[in-house]
Amino acid sequence: MDIRSEYESKFVSVDEAVKVVRSDDVVHYGEFMMASHVLDEALAKRKDELNGVVINTVCCPFTPQTIISDPERSHFIYNDWHFSGASRKLHDKNLCNYISLTYHEAPSFFDRGYVPVDVAMIKVTPPDKHGYVNFGTSNSMTHAMCDAARIVIAEVNDAVPRCLGGSREALHVSEIDYFVQGDNRPLLQLPKVPISDIDRTIAKIVLEQIEDGACLQLGIGAMPNAVGEMIAQSDLKNLGVHTEMLVDSFVDMYDAGRITGVRKQIDKGKMVYTFAMGTNKLYDFLNNNSSCASYPVDYTNDPDIICQNDKMICVNNALEVDLYGQVASESSGMRQISGTGGQLDFIYGSYKSKGGKGLICLTSTYVDKEGKLQSRIKPVLTPGSTVTVPRSINYYVITEYGMAMLKGKSTWQRAEALINIAHPDLREELIKEADAQKIWVRSSKIS
């Protein structure tokens, strides 16, 4: 059978496709923006026929209909490997659980059989003339997940950009069991997060760490975007990109002529990433763009790959840091907020890169849900908070009050360095706590 006939012969209706799901199956949705609304909606309609179906997602950007339709969790059990805002709210209602991971290891969970997959439900481009459908903005662990699945169902959507690899960015029509026609709805867009003056002050300190020819990884949120915006307006030259997440600010830096990638040691000239989330500006930029290369996460986030580029500058956000230098970025007490993701991978990988720096950036304070100003530099982490980067690996911490370097420092020296970048009004209280914890000495200096 030729490719076109094989492709057409595999088309079924959405309702027909989801009939392959059986009670107690594990279903894995496409990742990030490549989760399929139409397959989720069709599966939700089968609720009363199914029990104990586990649905795994990766940062699903919408609230699945399967979960809305089953508020008692009698039919569907929902997990997320990295909480989106939607998953966070479901978790608050005990409707979503977190699967812990160090992101670069994720594909191996499937290869080693730790995560069984009965049905993979992904979203893809139409096939090219050679019969390959493309995973669009989510390479990540999608290939490994499909390889492990008993059945692969793909929603074809014309709005999905063809994101060139790299590797493992596509599947052949022969590797997919069923195709369904989607509604071609445009990809979801991340809302623009307003950049504050404090974000800009932090970004200015970050910019001082970046030299011509450096290679960038930027995390999620307003502050990394502020860094991108300021780089676009700077006169930095020949920057490279080796990142986990590609965001709009990379397009700004590229358009401004800051990114050429010619000084990278690996993947010269290419902006390397494993998933993209942003606005249509980013999705249009990515479509058939040979300056970008999408790779699976066991390549982009492997510290032994990250460090092969010199001067890796990794910019990541955190919720809180304690006086010992432990970083909590994914949960606050028992409340799961996001996930470990690739933060540990990039902080560790940056240290192994010649001239590299892993920067944990956070505002010195935040206003809690009761309206009270709280320090993000804490005497100890909020009880229950998960350590995302251990103190033995964490090294640079930046707030709007400066940068602390922690490697080689004793506990009291770390406390001193971190209190010096805490909010000035909250330093006295931190000193008292440090004293009580025996990590303060009389000669400690506060500027």
Ligand SMILES: CC(=O)SCCNC(=O)CCNC(=O)[C@H](O)C(C)(C)COP(=O)(O)OP(=O)(O)OC[C@H]1O[C@@H](n2cnc3c(N)ncnc32)[C@H](O)[C@@H]1OP(=O)(O)O
């Ligand atoms: C995708 C990438 O980041 S790639 C980089 C590698 N991966 C990582 O760094 C993963 C870990 N990091 C992260 O997930 C993020 O960078 C975060 C969570 C630290 C910050 O992300 P942002 O989007 O800027 O967080 P934001 O300020 O919107 O806060 C998210 C939630 O945490 C809550 N929150 C923020 N700070 C605190 C805090 N100190 N204590 C309690 N809750 C807090 C907010 O109230 C909000 O909850 P809500 O949705 O109920 O209102």
Ligand SMILES: CCCC(=O)O
């Ligand atoms: C799934 C990982 C996303 C992140 O690193 O934040």
